[in-house]
Amino acid sequence: MNLKINSRHVEVTPGMREHLEAGFAKIRKHFDHVIDASAFLIVDKAKEKDLRQTAEITIHLKGKELFAQAHHYDLYHAMDAVVDKLERQVVKHKEKIQDHHHEKHLD
Numbered sequence: 001m002n003l004k005i006n007s008r009h010v011e012v013t014p015g016m017r018e019h020l021e022a023g024f025a026k027i028r029k030h031f032d033h034v035i036d037a038s039a040f041l042i043v044d045k046a047k048e049k050d051l052r053q054t055a056e057i058t059i060h061l062k063g064k065e066l067f068a069q070a071h072h073y074d075l076y077h078a079m080d081a082v083v084d085k086l087e088r089q090v091v092k093h094k095e096k097i098q099d100h101h102h103e104k105h106l107d
Helices: 014-030 077-105
Strands: 001-009 032-042 053-063 066-074
Touching: 001 014, 014 032, 014 077, 032 077, 053 077, 066 077
Parallel strands: 001 032
Antiparallel strands: 032 053, 053 066
C-alpha cells in the first residue's frame, strides 16, 4: 500500500508519519485490499480551538473510495479520530462485500 502525506501550514515529522502508519496498520487488519491512501494534515487559524488541527484521509479500495475528516485541537488526536472513522467505514464496506458474496452462493 502506498501512503502519501501532504500538509498545509505544518511540517510532517517522522513521528507524524509513524503515527499515521500505525493507524493504517489497524485498518489493514480488517481489510487488506487497500490500493493506496492519501492523508492531508492541516493547521488553520480557526477561531474555535477544536477546529484548528484537521486530518483528512482518503483510501482507495478496489471499486470504492473512502474519505474521512476529523478536527481537534491536537493534530495527533485528529489523526486518531480520522483513523477510527475510516476503520468503521472499512468494516462496514467489508461486511457489505461479504454479505453480497454470501447471497450469490444462496441462489
